[in-house]
Amino acid sequence: MELNSNISAVITGGASGLGAATARKLASYGVKVALFDLNAEKGEALAKELGGVFCQVNVTDDASVDAGFAKSRAAIGQERILVNCAGTGNAIKTASRDKNTGEISHFPLDKFNLIVQINLVGTFRCIAKSAAGMMTLDPIDGERGAIVNTASVAAEDGQIGQAAYSASKGGVVGMTLPIARDLSRELIRVNTILPGIFNTPLLQGAPEPVKQALGAQVPHPARLGNPEEYASLATEMIRNAYFNGEDVRLDGAIRMAPR
Numbered sequence: 001m002e003l004n005s006n007i008s009a010v011i012t013g014g015a016s017g018l019g020a021a022t023a024r025k026l027a028s029y030g031v032k033v034a035l036f037d038l039n040a041e042k043g044e045a046l047a048k049e050l051g052g053v054f055c056q057v058n059v060t061d062d063a064s065v066d067a068g069f070a071k072s073r074a075a076i077g078q079e080r081i082l083v084n085c086a087g088t089g090n091a092i093k094t095a096s097r098d099k100n101t102g103e104i105s106h107f108p109l110d111k112f113n114l115i116v117q118i119n120l121v122g123t124f125r126c127i128a129k130s131a132a133g134m135m136t137l138d139p140i141d142g143e144r145g146a147i148v149n150t151a152s153v154a155a156e157d158g159q160i161g162q163a164a165y166s167a168s169k170g171g172v173v174g175m176t177l178p179i180a181r182d183l184s185r186e187l188i189r190v191n192t193i194l195p196g197i198f199n200t201p202l203l204q205g206a207p208e209p210v211k212q213a214l215g216a217q218v219p220h221p222a223r224l225g226n227p228e229e230y231a232s233l234a235t236e237m238i239r240n241a242y243f244n245g246e247d248v249r250l251d252g253a254i255r256m257a258p259r
Contacts, residue, residue, distance in 0.1 A: 001143050001238055005028035006227040009081035012036040012126055015043035017200035018150060019085035021227030022234050023050060029235075034067075034072030034079065036126075052076070054149065059122030069129055078137055082130040083234055087119045087150060087168075091161035112164040112219045119168035119208040123149055127179060127190070135186050142187060146238045149176065149192040150230075151199065153249055156194070168195055169194075173247045176244035179209065179238055180245035189244040191237040196251025198225040225250065 001007070013019035014035030023033045023046065033052035037043040040056050047054035053075040057068035067085050072079065096104040125149055134145035151172040158166030172192055180190040197203075197214050203224065215223040233250055237243045 001146055001241065002141065003235070003239060004032050005030035005032065007034045007071075007081065008034070008076040008079045009083065010034045010036060010069070010126075010130060011083045011085060012122075013084075013086035013150075013220060015039045015046055017085065018195065018198065018223050018230045019083065019226050020046055021231040022083050022085065022168070023052065023126045025228070025231035025235050026083075026238075027052065028249050030101070032076035033036055034068075034076055036068050036127075043098065050179065051053075058128070059126060060117045062125065064090070065129060069133065073133065078133050079138065080134060080140075080143075080161070080210060081238055082126060082145070082147045083238075084123045084126055085147045086122060086126075088115065089119075089154075089162070089165040090115060090150065092164070093127070093161050107163060109205060112167075114232075115164040115194070117170045119165070120171040123172055131183055131188055134188050139187050143241060144187040145189070145191070146177075147183075147188065147190045148234045148237050151192050151194045151247065153194050153196045153246075153251050153256060156249075160259045175230055176247050177245045179245070184244075188238075189241075191245070192242055192247045193230060193233055193237070194251070196225055198227060198230065198256045205210045217257075218254045221252055225252065 009031050011019045011023045015037035027050040035043045035054045036057035043054040055071045057069035058064040092107045097104050137144050149172050152169040154162050154166045155169040155173045174257045176192040
């Protein structure tokens, strides 16, 4: 897909981190961008910087997502690009024993479900609604649209306490090919990126020695990933018409240890 000012994109989780870097990258080609996020302050500021539109969206809520797409499409037109970066995580063991009291507890199921609802169901919700919109468009150079999802290396080598996170991201990986097949006749491509340890807002508050120690675990280059590197791969997945149905690790060859 050729990126230019005739193309519109929606980026979920677009106010910061991987989503913000992708929005900046697409905007640098002239693409009109809509940012879906809960953080209105950051989202409005970035949208103003890029000449785009901010939509305060909760990806777990149908009405909120519908309103977001309605607002973005009214402002910049039906999107041909969707990049799903909205997501979160937690760290709770499946079952554990308190070191002091010996009391046994298990992963609260509401907290497990919340991660799955945001990372997996929220991603699918945005894909389904965006794809339905893309299907109304006339093809350009044999394509109607391109979708990029964000999973995680935890989908394949999740650490202790990451049962919910790994399940949700593994689900994103697992649904990529069937969705790509579902949408193939409609000329819409679907791919997924599995980032490793990236320097996103989740880590930016950590002390520098902690970030250096995490980066040192990466075989090469021995550092945290930059959001711009994610944006570069996402952009290639969008531009390259033969890139479809793929799940690609972007991790400096790291394989996560149990903890």
